[in-house]
Amino acid sequence: MPAENRIMRVLKRDDLKAVIAIDALVSKQQRDEYYERKFDSILNTTHNINSSIVCEIAGRVVGFIMGDVYFGEFGIPETNATIDTIGVHPEFANRGVASEMLDQFMMNMKAARVGKVYTLVNWDDFALEKFFAHHKFAPSKRVNLECTVI
Numbered sequence: 001m002p003a004e005n006r007i008m009r010v011l012k013r014d015d016l017k018a019v020i021a022i023d024a025l026v027s028k029q030q031r032d033e034y035y036e037r038k039f040d041s042i043l044n045t046t047h048n049i050n051s052s053i054v055c056e057i058a059g060r061v062v063g064f065i066m067g068d069v070y071f072g073e074f075g076i077p078e079t080n081a082t083i084d085t086i087g088v089h090p091e092f093a094n095r096g097v098a099s100e101m102l103d104q105f106m107m108n109m110k111a112a113r114v115g116k117v118y119t120l121v122n123w124d125d126f127a128l129e130k131f132f133a134h135h136k137f138a139p140s141k142r143v144n145l146e147c148t149v150i
């Protein structure tokens with residue numbers, strides 16, 4: 001494969017359209033409002049750390065990881081982080097894009113002294129589960145509780 005101009009960098013406001021388009025392709029959902037709100041929160045100047053990463057190949061955004069860092073919230077004393085969404089454009093799949101973004105994300109988390117990174121995967125999303133398992137993610141000791149609102 002020829003050398004490509006691949007860069008990992010932090011997410012910025014101009015990435016909104018690309019992120020929405022990639023998410024629509026991989027999740028089959030059109031979640032414009034969700035991402036608009038998420039970008040507003042992440043890029044808000046009072047927000048602590050912008051931990052979200054995008055991958056650019058030849059100037060085009062081809063993948064993203066959106067995360068958040070929490071300092072002692074939810075009664076958990078250690079600093080921890082979440083990966084809320086991840087997506088790679090299908091044309092650029094299986095080329096290590098997600099792996100490289102995750103490596104960068106984890107490096108940044110280490111620098112921010114984050115103890116643990118959490119993510120949620122639907123129980124039947126085997127591809128995503130396999131991806132995280134290959135990157136040393138394992139079932140958590142925290143239990144995810146839910147209650148249907150009636």
Ligand SMILES: CC(C)(COP(=O)(O)OP(=O)(O)OC[C@H]1O[C@@H](n2cnc3c(N)ncnc32)[C@H](O)[C@@H]1OP(=O)(O)O)[C@@H](O)C(=O)NCCC(=O)NCCS
Nearest residue numbers: 026027085086087088093094095096097098099128131134
């Ligand atoms: C899961 C997902 C993030 C993986 O992205 P990706 O960029 O294809 O991932 P990678 O290329 O890093 O790894 C995928 C496979 O490619 C292989 N691979 C990695 N680097 C490679 C390289 N340089 N050359 C060839 N193959 C490679 C790996 O073996 C890996 O297999 P594994 O998962 O069994 O370890 C992507 O498929 C996706 O966006 N899925 C949808 C996620 C989703 O539903 N998001 C919305 C809700 S959060």
